[in-house]
Every structure is written in structure tokens, then in C-alpha cells.
Amino acid sequence: MNFTENLSVSTEFSEKGLPLLVTPNNADALSGSTVLWKQYQDDIRAVVKEYLHQYGGILFRGFQNFGQDSSCKEFANLFSSELLTYEFGSTPRTDLGEGVYTATEYPSHQIIPLHNEQAYTLQWPLNIWFHCVTAAETGGETPIADSRRIYNKIPTQIRERFEQKKLLYVRNYGGGLDLPWSKVFNTESRDEVEKYCRDHQIEAEWKGDGELRTKQLCQATAKHLTTGESVWFNQAHLFHVSNLEEATREVLLDIVEIEDLPRNVYYGDGSTIEDSILDEVRDVLDEESVFFPWQEGDFMMLDNMLAAHGRSTFTGKRKTVVAMANGYDSTKEN
Incomplete structure (x- = not known):
């Protein structure tokens, strides 16, 4: 279905609804032509405002000029000008600068179970973004699930x-x-x-x-x-x-x-x-897991309280980068 004259949204991945798939309404976009996502930033913000709390996760696909580390920061900055650092972390990752990190660097044969980012603390990001720079040869999905x-x-x-x-x-x-x-x-x-x-x-x-x-x-x-x-x-x-x-x-x-x-x-x-x-x-968690194959250039935005995420095993090279924003401190609740 069309959200606007510029973007379409669908729930083709799972009967559980997430991730909502968003693609540009451009017949050539999915066949490899360059689509400048910045042309659609107002529409992208509108999609997120309308649907993120309903579905918990949104996957943006077909915007072909994604595919580099810096794209993660630029896209996340549509929603927050200040990205979070990875404080009190529990897994190894590489700081790529300006609030962008590699996804957890566990060996490819290991599964990372579903989890909400930093749910083992009293402070956590409300939003997290994943950007597929290099898709794995096989596997390497980022399974997600609705925490509700x-x-x-x-x-x-x-x-x-x-x-x-x-x-x-x-x-x-x-x-x-x-x-x-x-x-x-x-x-x-x-x-x-x-x-x-x-x-x-x-x-x-x-x-x-x-x-x-x-x-x-x-x-x-x-x-x-x-x-x-x-x-x-x-x-x-x-x-x-x-x-x-x-x-x-x-x-x-x-x-x-x-x-x-x-x-x-x-x-x-x-x-x-x-x-x-x-x-x-x-x-x-296993019953609620939703898997979808990454494509290079994909970008996924999650509400970190509504959607958990993990990682499958994989072969070949894989690079997914991450950004977080909108930190929340539960110790300051009234």
C-alpha cells in the first residue's frame, strides 16, 4: 500500500507485523538505480511517526545510496541530533566515531540471543538503528521480536x-x-x-x-x-x-x-x-522471532522498548553498523 505518493509500506515479512517494510515508489529503485534517500526525508519521518509505535520496527529498502558507515549517522540524525556512546557495554564492538559502532563482534558461528539494547541496566536508548553495509554470504540475519x-x-x-x-x-x-x-x-x-x-x-x-x-x-x-x-x-x-x-x-x-x-x-x-x-x-523468544534477509544498503529503525533484536550465525564477510539515541534514565522517574 502507498503511504504517500513517494513511499510504500507493507508487512510482507511476517504475520507478526514487524518489520514494516518501506520502499520508494520508484519502479527502478529496487532494480539498482540510485535513489537519494535524502529526497524522501520528510516522508521517512512521517512514516516513522505514523507507524513505529504500532509495529516496533521499520525496514527501509531500495534507497541505493545507503551502504557505508556514515549513512548510519546521517539517517539517525533525522530523528536525533545527538547520538549516544556505548557506555557500560557488555559485548565487544568497534567505535567508528560520531556515535556509530559495529554490531557486536562475536565469532560468526555464535548466535546472539534476542535482547533489548542495555536492558541489563537502568538507563537505555529508546531508539536504535542498524545499517547493512555488507551482507553475509549466508545467514547473518538480525532477528527481531515484539516485546509486547x-x-x-x-x-x-x-x-x-x-x-x-x-x-x-x-x-x-x-x-x-x-x-x-x-x-x-x-x-x-x-x-x-x-x-x-x-x-x-x-x-x-x-x-x-x-x-x-x-x-x-x-x-x-x-x-x-x-x-x-x-x-x-x-x-x-x-x-x-x-x-x-x-x-x-x-x-x-x-x-x-x-x-x-x-x-x-x-x-x-x-x-x-x-x-x-x-x-x-x-x-x-524463539516462537516470536522474525527473520528476514539483509540486503546491502538496508536500514532498520527499532523502538528499543517495543522490539528486541539478535543475530544469526553466518558465513562470509558481514558488516552491520549501529547507532543509538534518545537515552532514558529510569532512576529519574517520578
Whole structure:
């Protein structure tokens, strides 16, 4: 269907609705001719305003002058003049400058489970953009899912337990097992780390070996700031020790005590989250996942509270870059 005389929108990828596909109404655009997306910036803003909260994610395709790192910043700047830095990050990525980063740089054979960006903290971006610079030879999709549907499909007793107890994320940095604290906090200063933690309600502890352990009590679900809808909003299934392959888990626990694992998560009172509970959560995430093949030049905008994202395994070269904006601080809620 036509949104305007310039753009068309459709839900051809999934009966779940997302991502909404937006293409230019130009018969030659999808066959390779150059379509300057900046010609359509007013229409693009109008599509986002009309549909982002309804669908949670919008994929822009057929604007052929996408396909470079700088396009990510330029497109994101249509909606925010100030892009966010990747503070208190949990995965390796490369800073490409001016608020643009590579997507998580895990090996190609590893799956990145569905998650909402920085849902393991009390501060997170409200919007996130993905730009496909180089599509993988095979695989490499960025699966997405509607966090409202996930919330409603999580068994009630699990959801209520998570909401009542909340979640305690524990991280141990460095030691050759995870990102060093200097990388995570973008500083070599212990004082600056301690100040950041105080300001963000993170408990910091310097261990005897000079490494850092942090603990933070966070939400399990949230309400969308505009629509008021409830969403599943945490990374318990990703941080929990059960997310590790069994062989990897055994090796790690031979090296360190469970409290010294690079990352783990507990109920907010410090009690253990049962593996079986998180298996049920993962089943829901799998059921709600939507896959679509990237094409070079594609651009996807997500409402980070309404849509979760992940990454499939892939072969060949793959480059997807990311930008984030509109930071929200839940500690400042009235």
C-alpha cells in the first residue's frame, strides 16, 4: 500500500507485523538505480511517526545510496541530533566515531540471543538503528521480536515472579575472560569508574586481584513511555550461566568460582534463577522471532522498548553498523 505518493509500506515479512517494510515508489529503485534517500526525508519521518509505535520496527529498502558507515549517522540524525556512546557495554564492538559502532563482534558461528539494547541496566536508548553495509554470504540475519507479544506469552507465574523480585546482574571484568573494566567504562581511572557506578546505582567492588565486580538491581519488565504498553525488558536469559554451552560452563567453573563468572544474573534478592525458568523464557523468544534477509544498503529503525533484536550465525564477510539515541534514565522517574 502507498503511504504517500513517494513511499510504500507493507508487512510482507511476517504475520507478526514487524518489520514494516518501506520502499520508494520508484519502479527502478529496487532494480539498482540510485535513489537519494535524502529526497524522501520528510516522508521517512512521517512514516516513522505514523507507524513505529504500532509495529516496533521499520525496514527501509531500495534507497541505493545507503551502504557505508556514515549513512548510519546521517539517517539517525533525522530523528536525533545527538547520538549516544556505548557506555557500560557488555559485548565487544568497534567505535567508528560520531556515535556509530559495529554490531557486536562475536565469532560468526555464535548466535546472539534476542535482547533489548542495555536492558541489563537502568538507563537505555529508546531508539536504535542498524545499517547493512555488507551482507553475509549466508545467514547473518538480525532477528527481531515484539516485546509486547513476548510479555503476553511469558507464563504468568514466571512474569509475576520476575516483576516482584526484579533482577540482580553481576559482572566480573577482565581476567582474560571478559572485557576489561577500562574498556567497559572508557577510562583507566578507578575514581571515574566509582563515580559512574555511584551515579548509576551500580555497586562496585575492587577485588583482591585488582579486578572489578559490579552488581546492579534492574527491572524485569517495563511500560512503554508513550503507549503505556507492558513489555518484557531484561537480559536474564542472556546473562545467566545457563546461556553458556555446557562444555564452556564446565571449563569456566573449573577456573573460577560461580561468583567470579564474567557475568551472571540472580533474582533481586540474590537467590538463584532456575535453569528451567529461563528455558521457558527462551522458548517464547524463539516462537516470536522474525527473520528476514539483509540486503546491502538496508536500514532498520527499532523502538528499543517495543522490539528486541539478535543475530544469526553466518558465513562470509558481514558488516552491520549501529547507532543509538534518545537515552532514558529510569532512576529519574517520578
